[in-house]
């Protein structure tokens with residue numbers, strides 16, 4: 001599988017940046033994971049609109065789904081044979097209702113085979129219903145925490161992933177158990193406990209210098225790095 005970074009800020013984009021959006025590809029299978037502000041402009045650099053097999057939304061905070069609103073317009077000009085499957089949580093219902101459009105086929109967050117990739121989901125801990133995911137193909141596993149803080153059972157769900165993409169939305173100093181995100185340092189401990197092969201950090205809040213958060217993570221795991229728009233990772 002190949003992971004292409006389309007956006008990696010949260011909860012708002014940096015200058016020239018974009019919020020969460022990750023294209024996971026295998027053969028002809030193209031799955032967009034999250035679709036925050038700025039993501040579809042970067043998606044169009046990589047694949048035609050018609051090539052997407054599905055969209056998977058970890059949760060319905062705007063920084064993970066807002067670009068699905070203008071994508072409805074793009075799909076009017078690039079019509080598909082069938083509506084685009086969109087896997088999304090049930091709540092908040094008012095946000096989910098925004099996606100109730102003829103071009104989208106809304107589906108629940110249940111295990112799914114999407115083209116050549118098998119997806120599994122696990123609840124996260126966040127102010128709204130949120131999910132972590134595992135995407136597997138040919139003995140390789142990509143895992144993504146979605147937005148979450150520490151949660152019992154998450155280590156086991158992420159266990160053994162070849163690549164873990166993790167929510168590093170906070171500095172170590174700003175982290176607390178009641179906050180909605182992990183810190184970069186806690187992502188590193190999580191990746192170690194789960195025995196993940198490689199740690200990629202994301203959900204960079206533009207108020208932080210990425211080097212500072214990376215340094216906190218690298219004190220635990222020297223391989224930790226923030227992803228960047230346009231970079232691709234083999235899994």
Ligand SMILES: [Zn+2]
Pocket residue numbers: 010011061063064147203
């Ligand atoms: Zn977020």
Ligand SMILES: [Zn+2]
Pocket residue numbers: 059061126147
């Ligand atoms: Zn969120």
